[in-house]
Amino acid sequence: MITGWFWADVIVKVILALAAMIGMALVAIYAELKVMSHMQHRIGPYYAGGRWGWAQPFADALKFIQKEDLVPEGADSTVFRAAPYIVVAATFATFVVIPFSPSLVARDLDLGVFYLLAVSSLTTLGVLMAGWSSANKYSLMGGLRAAGQLIAYELPLALAVVAVVVQAGTMSLVGIVEAQAAPITIGGLSISLPFLLTGQIVSFVIFMVASVAELSRIPFDMPIAESELTMGYLTEYSSLRFTMFFLGEYAAMISMSAIAATLFLGGYWIPFVSETALLYFGPFILIAKISLLVFFILWIRATWPRLREDQLQDMAWRWLIPIALLNVLVIAFFKVVVF
Amino acid sequence: MRNQYFGDYMTVAVFLLSGALLVAAAIITARIVAPRRPSRLKATPYESGIEPIGGGWNQSHIRYYVFALLFLIFDVEAVFIFPWAVSTDYFKSIGNGALVFFEMAAFVLILLLGLIYAIRKGVLRWE
Numbered sequence: 433m434i435t436g437w438f439w440a441d442v443i444v445k446v447i448l449a450l451a452a453m454i455g456m457a458l459v460a461i462y463a464e465l466k467v468m469s470h471m472q473h474r475i476g477p478y479y480a481g482g483r484w485g486w487a488q489p490f491a492d493a494l495k496f497i498q499k500e501d502l503v504p505e506g507a508d509s510t511v512f513r514a515a516p517y518i519v520v521a522a523t524f525a526t527f528v529v530i531p532f533s534p535s536l537v538a539r540d541l542d543l544g545v546f547y548l549l550a551v552s553s554l555t556t557l558g559v560l561m562a563g564w565s566s567a568n569k570y571s572l573m574g575g576l577r578a579a580g581q582l583i584a585y586e587l588p589l590a591l592a593v594v595a596v597v598v599q600a601g602t603m604s605l606v607g608i609v610e611a612q613a614a615p616i617t618i619g620g621l622s623i624s625l626p627f628l629l630t631g632q633i634v635s636f637v638i639f640m641v642a643s644v645a646e647l648s649r650i651p652f653d654m655p656i657a658e659s660e661l662t663m664g665y666l667t668e669y670s671s672l673r674f675t676m677f678f679l680g681e682y683a684a685m686i687s688m689s690a691i692a693a694t695l696f697l698g699g700y701w702i703p704f705v706s707e708t709a710l711l712y713f714g715p716f717i718l719i720a721k722i723s724l725l726v727f728f729i730l731w732i733r734a735t736w737p738r739l740r741e742d743q744l745q746d747m748a749w750r751w752l753i754p755i756a757l758l759n760v761l762v763i764a765f766f767k768v769v770v771f
Numbered sequence: 772m773r774n775q776y777f778g779d780y781m782t783v784a785v786f787l788l789s790g791a792l793l794v795a796a797a798i799i800t801a802r803i804v805a806p807r808r809p810s811r812l813k814a815t816p817y818e819s820g821i822e823p824i825g826g827g828w829n830q831s832h833i834r835y836y837v838f839a840l841l842f843l844i845f846d847v848e849a850v851f852i853f854p855w856a857v858s859t860d861y862f863k864s865i866g867n868g869a870l871v872f873f874e875m876a877a878f879v880l881i882l883l884l885g886l887i888y889a890i891r892k893g894v895l896r897w898e
Contacts, residue, residue, distance in 0.1 A: 443785075445782070450789065497800060498804060500806055504815070504816050505811070517794045524789070525790060539779045547783075568817060572828065576835060583842040584838060587842065587849065594856045602857065662819065667817055668816065672797045672800065754886065761875070764856075767859060768869060
């Protein structure tokens, strides 16, 4: 029944998810500034807010609010204005299925990971709209690059997820976490382990590479490559419209890390903690795992140079997709034929 | 059952809507707070500081259309492979595991042949 309770439930969950998304995105923005600068022997933000420059993301947001909102003359104004809506809405919609504890999940859809892949690929549309509508050469090139890159890496991402689905036997994210919590027997010893340690290491590597590419982060940031395309599809955006793309990007980073944590690292679950304790500590465990993965993504950024456009396509089509396909077959073989 | 299904996707719709509302709220705030002094110069497309040459929608070489075609094939494959992945448990329980596995293996290998063909044709070579 759709009753008042249903709406109250939905509204509370929307508010919680918004707070989680914006809060963690702000932390990720600050972490990026600080982690990057320490990796490069700089101090990084120092003044805003007093200690450690903790208020830097807020200061940035305040600065962007005061900037003039420009729409370039030749631009397709409607499409130009609509693009950030699609990017942010699609990213926020991924938070529907991410389980923060056994009970703290907006909706545990049966389609789970399939829904995630579908919704997160909507951002491609927003990016392409932004690139096309700006009527700017940099934006157009950036948008096309982004489209080519996002579709190429969509496939290894999906196939890495398929490998997990085969092992778990379900697409629901809560189901996948429970499959990891279920004990397995190795040589008479009954133990439960996350999928990363029970045969999904190849899928995890593929998933992380593909998700860094999906997020257009270094070493896969050709769509926004500052030194060649200024900012790619973001070139003409200013003021809070730009900030919304920015927020969407970091929120996507959080949601990708959350998905990776749930699929491969056990999500809200860790070994040796009772089911009831998970109800309370689940969110913190998941956030710890997300932070670990976000740190890893920042670390990659500080380490590798940018790939060339053809190397990027080559890597997806020649290496990642065949490996991901074979990986699915190997895991299915072990699941169906051996065990 | 139907109500739960409806409720699930209603939630998705509410999430999509509130994501859009967040953007709307931000942009309306900016509209109120930010200054607005439009000028012709500000509205010209950015080309690293020089006057823009030609239009923004110049013809440009699109190398990606082949990838788009390849993507279509593999994405359809992904759609086929998901139901299979979920139902392996069931087929195993009725003793048909190996058969189902080899069927999917044949499907995947045929697709891999297609990919190898595309690579040998030089889709990935950029001159």
